[in-house]
Amino acid sequence: MEPMTxxxxxxxxxxxxxxxxALSSDFSFAVITAQNPAxxxxxxxxxxxxxxxxxxxxxxxxxxxxxxxxxxxxxxxMEKSWAVMIDRMQALxxxxxxxxxxxxxxxxxxxSLVPCTLQNHDEVRLGKFTDHVRMVYxxxxxSH
Numbered sequence: 309m310e311p312m313t314x315x316x317x318x319x320x321x322x323x324x325x326x327x328x329x330a331l332s333s334d335f336s337f338a339v340i341t342a343q344n345p346a347x348x349x350x351x352x353x354x355x356x357x358x359x360x361x362x363x364x365x366x367x368x369x370x371x372x373x374x375x376x377x378x379x380x381x382x383x384x385x386m387e388k389s390w391a392v393m394i395d396r397m398q399a400l401x402x403x404x405x406x407x408x409x410x411x412x413x414x415x416x417x418x419x420s421l422v423p424c425t426l427q428n429h430d431e432v433r434l435g436k437f438t439d440h441v442r443m444v445y446x447x448x449x450x451s452h
Contacts, residue, residue: 336393343359404424
């Protein structure tokens with residue numbers, strides 16, 4: 309396994325999710341982004357375009373969803389993301405379509421990091437989803 313990939317995998321295990329409304333732990337959902345595919349940092353306009361494409365795909369599924377931001381604990385890196393109430397198979401399909409290394413699944417309130425396009429990585433349980441959440445008045449503007 310490449311050191312860079314191993315380092316990224318470690319970073320993925322300490323997510324912070326910025327939400328404007330609490331999400332019920334009664335429902336299972338996926339956390340998916342289309343931004344920075346394969347961890348290649350894109351421009352804000354490229355990321356917005358991918359985000360709009362992902363939102364169209366989510367709306368086509370006809371399931372409940374909510375906007376959120378996935379971030380590093382120190383907010384040094386943030387990506388527009390979506391909490392989507394779909395099953396694991398659909399979530400992995402979306403993650404692969406947008407060339408994401410991993411997605412997050414929340415099942416019975418427990419957060420897991422699930423590899424998508426990365427090979428030789430195992431799913432990692434990260435504990436209670438609520439331990440990784442910060443409530444905010446509004447989501448940060450990621451357009452610059």
